[in-house]
Amino acid sequence: MQAYVFEPETGVATRTVLLVHGWTGDAGSMAGFVEPLLAAGFRVVAFDLPGHGASTGRELNIPLGVASLAAVARVFGPFQAIVTHSFGGAITLAALAGSVRGQPAVSAQRLVLIAAPSSITRITRQFGHAIGLGRRGQAALERCIHVVAGNPVEAFEGPLQLKAIGLPTLVIHDRQDRELGFQHAQALAESGPFVRLEATDGLGHRRILKARPVAESVARFVAGEG
Known part of the structure; x- marks a missing residue:
């Protein structure tokens, strides 16, 4: 697994945030979140899922994704938060809920699901x-x-897993997402009062990752300011 670690310039970070990209993406696709999180004092870790970026492998599914996330967690955890995009959200939910047999459940204090599937x-x-x-x-x-x-x-239904996890969760989704409709976000938001839904307009499924207001909202939530 290829991982990338970013340390804040001022002081030593005591809390770590993990970034998990989606299908056909790589760690670089999550780059927009690094600076705001560093400015908030966090160490940031990003990695390439199997078969993506500089990581080895030729395929990716939820069990492989969970195994890779668990391996990254053993080296860089514990995590203050995990910030995900698209299929990375499904992988992370399965990892947090312990839905893949033979893999230990990963832990985090907060969760961010951006353009994630619910079902x-x-x-x-x-x-x-x-x-x-x-x-x-x-x-x-x-x-x-x-x-x-x-x-x-x-067993991999998002709302079912979110209810089992019960973490403070921020769901961000664009109303014009053509790859995963907004109904996915609405279903996730109905998991419980610990979930907050933020809707965007006109950013679609991938441009949402490059929107500065989205990255700043994520940093505030991770820091416990929202």
């Missing part, structure tokens, strides 16, 4: 429909997921 079941079935799977094909696909992950696909 892996829905995404799996949308994928099956898109490639023309019938009922038997879809059932076979979900059995494969069960074998690989050690749990049925329903």
Whole structure:
């Protein structure tokens, strides 16, 4: 796993924030959050998920992602917060909830989910429909997921995992996100009173990562100011 560590210029950071990118991204795609978090006094760690960036591997799924996150946590944890984007949010929820058998649960004090999916079941079935799977094909696909992950696909539902975790959570999602509709954010926000939803307009699924107001809002939340 390729990891990158950023230390604040003034003083020694006592708290660490982990950045987890999404599908087809890499650590660099989360770069917009580094400066605001450093300015708030945090050490920042970013890493490339398997098969992405400079990390080895040719594939990525939730079990592989959870294993890589757990490995990073063993070296750089504990974490004040984990800030995620897209599929990185699904991986992080599974890691925090201990949803992948054989992997220890990762811990953090706060969680940020940016443009994250709420339902892996829905995404799996949308994928099956898109490639023309019938009922038997879809059932076979979900059995494969069960074998690989050690749990049925329903165990990775975002609201279910968030309720089990119960961490102060900030959900940020754009109303015009065409890759993962805003309903995903709404479903996550209904997990409990510990979840706060912030909506943006016109940033889509990826440009949201480059918006300075979003990065500053994340830094304030991580620091406990919101």
